[in-house]
Amino acid sequence: MHKKWSWVALVAVLALLVAACGDDAEETTTTAPGTTTTAATTTTTAAEPLKIGMILVGPENDRGWSQAHAEAGAYLEEKLGVEIVILDKVNTADRPETTVDQVVTQMINEGAGMIFATSDDMRDGIEIGAAQHPDVPMIWSSGDSAWPEAGDAYRPDLTNLGNTMGRMEYGKMIAGCAAALTTQTGQLGYLGPLINAETRRLASSVYLGAQYCWENYRGEDPADLGFRVDWIGFWFNIPGVTLDPTQVANDFFDSGIDVVISGIDTTEGLVVAGQRAAAGEAVWAIPYDFRGACDEAPDICLGVPYFNWGPAYVRIVQSVLDGNFAAEFEWFGPDWADINDPDTSGIGYVKGPGLSAENADLVDQFIAGLADGSINLFVGPLNYQDGTPFLGDGEVATDLQVWFMEQLLEGMVGASA
């Protein structure tokens, strides 16, 4: 009997040891490879560097949304000499016992003087955390709690919680354009995460870009462009909670769609397209979020609309260092002079090797049109999916109208709510 329990104990201890090692490795990663901490120590002299806690919803190496934030953290360390502490995989599936406000409190207890909560999913947690620690500046990325026009979402009481988000609508329009120029079947699929105002406006932006290029550059009838949106249920695959994005992507291709545009944080759509292409099918994909996202299947990648959070985060952290941080809502755009400038442009689009040279030129033409304002796609007449008007004839959408889109647009197939 004694022998029996000593074995149980041994196995249990082993398991705990390994689990502990594993957690250490993922929780306390501070510097991304390639960043030099020496640069940091030279810019700040004797004073302790500002410690910033960054909370990610997915793994920090997801080749998508979370990795884009992690890299902005490394950029902050390089540019401002601050110290970034990352906790990744903060979501109810990966860490059911952890809430965002707990993480906030813990990070502050460990010396963090500022917090970045980087997912729309963190609304409740970061608002609680901000209320509990009113002296610590915090940013909720992709949120709208600091936007006076945002109605119920506006939280004027949280004077330490600012928001920042990129105008990814442009990136998505470019993606839609590349997809519409490339498709041979005229059928596009959008791999959607969960359904909310943000994801509706981004899916709709893809559709608007696709429609523009389909009609104006290819000269096709807009009625012939098919656009289907399927929602998996969260920002990335959680078996048992979401649909499997691999399966959704396969289903898109099975039903005649030949370009899949991803709206989720991870790269399943691209990987499936790569596998299908290897089997001889003429299919393409456009991933999302992260500049390097095409790497897993470059040959069929038409490019990637990505976030470059670095410049915005540097502006915000600089304001904290200078002592003039204000809880503001910021919706930054691309630097139209060069949307891929890592130091100035918050939104970019890297064209992928799968895009033909001829179509690449047209995409450039489209980007130039967006840049000089000659192409503005959020202009009426535009109807919502059920036919109710979204924008009247000639009406230009306000930021508020775009941010809070209530439905998908007319012509898009898929659930709106």
Next chain:
Amino acid sequence: MEATLASIVAAASALVYAVVGETIAEKAGVINLSLDGSIMLSAMAGFATAFTTGSVLLGFVAGAGVSMAVALLIAFASIELRLNQIAVGFVLTLLCTDLASFLGDPYVGQRFAGVPPLAIPGLADIPWLGPIFFKHNLSVYGSFLAVALAYFFIFRSRRGLELQGVGERPEAAHARGIRVNLLRYVYTVVGGALVGIAGASYSLDVRLGWRDGLTTNYGWIALAIVIFGGWHPVRAAGGAYLFGALSVLALKLQPHLPDLAQILPMTPFALMIFALLLVSQDWSRRLGDRYPRWRRLLSGDPPTAIGTAFWRD
């Protein structure tokens, strides 16, 4: 329609390996509860090996090897140490999952071609059936083979009769001169090999690539499907396909049930557990008694000696 069915068959292939492997182990009386962890660790090891060596085959070998080692540990703990199989399996699940996450870090998001497509000449051209079953790759065809071989071995061979004896009446098997514990070792490890192949076929084919949580919860659903399948490899494989079909259904219904669009993604796992409850209810057994021909389809009893240790003092 063919394309959708073909995708279900291809996507279920990994799960099919896992349920067949677990069925074999449980038939011999050993519950390998570590599936969720073994599959994950094998998926990681399979991808890492294939990526490093450039050989898909070595990836599968490595995946199989890892799960065989885990299965051996469970057999050892159960047979030699007489520990509770459930407890050991559960601890190993946690251990393997964390190990996979920890060791797999350098391989996240790496590019690898995966199992090359290979249509079977001739068979692939059969109308309707061809595209569904014979336009995949060796990993998918292997899953068909695993089901067929397991069926014939367990139910149509003398060795298979021994295997059943070891799981049903170990004392009687022992009395007939069968080396119960040796066979339990063998079949647990053989089952483990299939579980490992399941893992490798996730990371090298079904969900090409490695990322954290690549196969989360699929081990648990495989364990449920083994029970659903009544410890019969063919029925278990049917369960794996049914699960795939439920996932596709959840997807296909989305545009038609907009009010449920946010809930539908969660339904496949729940429906599968529900189906399991249905077949394990008493009334399905009574139905089986009344219509003996349907019995195999409706209910199945666990091997009598499942989860117990056997020893002779």
